[in-house]
Amino acid sequence: MGGGTLGSILVIGQGVFEVKVPLVTLTLKVKTDNKMVDYCAEQFKRKHNLDVRGISRAITRLKNACDKAEETVIHISVDIKIDCLDQGIDFRATITRAKFEQLNMDFFRKCMEPVKKCLSNACMDASSVDDCCSLVLAGGSSRIPKVQELL
Incomplete structure (x- = not known):
């Protein structure tokens, strides 16, 4: 989950890794970054009546600020501070993990569809993920607690 891919089922047996269902292409990081940027731009517009989306x-x-903030916000809240964002006006916002999850919940839910499809294509269901067949999360976006919870 990250680097442009989501969802692959591997069968591991006797030291051999077999791809049972290929990767599904999905860019989660770009989507979550865009949601935060849109939110911050809207906050700046609301507070200062200036729309920076065209600048x-x-x-x-x-x-850049949202990318850095996203690494922290999945654990706690994070302050985003940008000096002189536009017309000499500074931007300040606090993004909580709850707000981050709210901004991205529709996308997180959409991410579960490829997971279900991978399981279906592999003739498996969620009950197949147990002590013998584990779910392995990899990639930066897999650290998002809400994604882990939904999975």
């Missing part, structure tokens, strides 16, 4: 420098700075 590439401001959006790039917001994207």
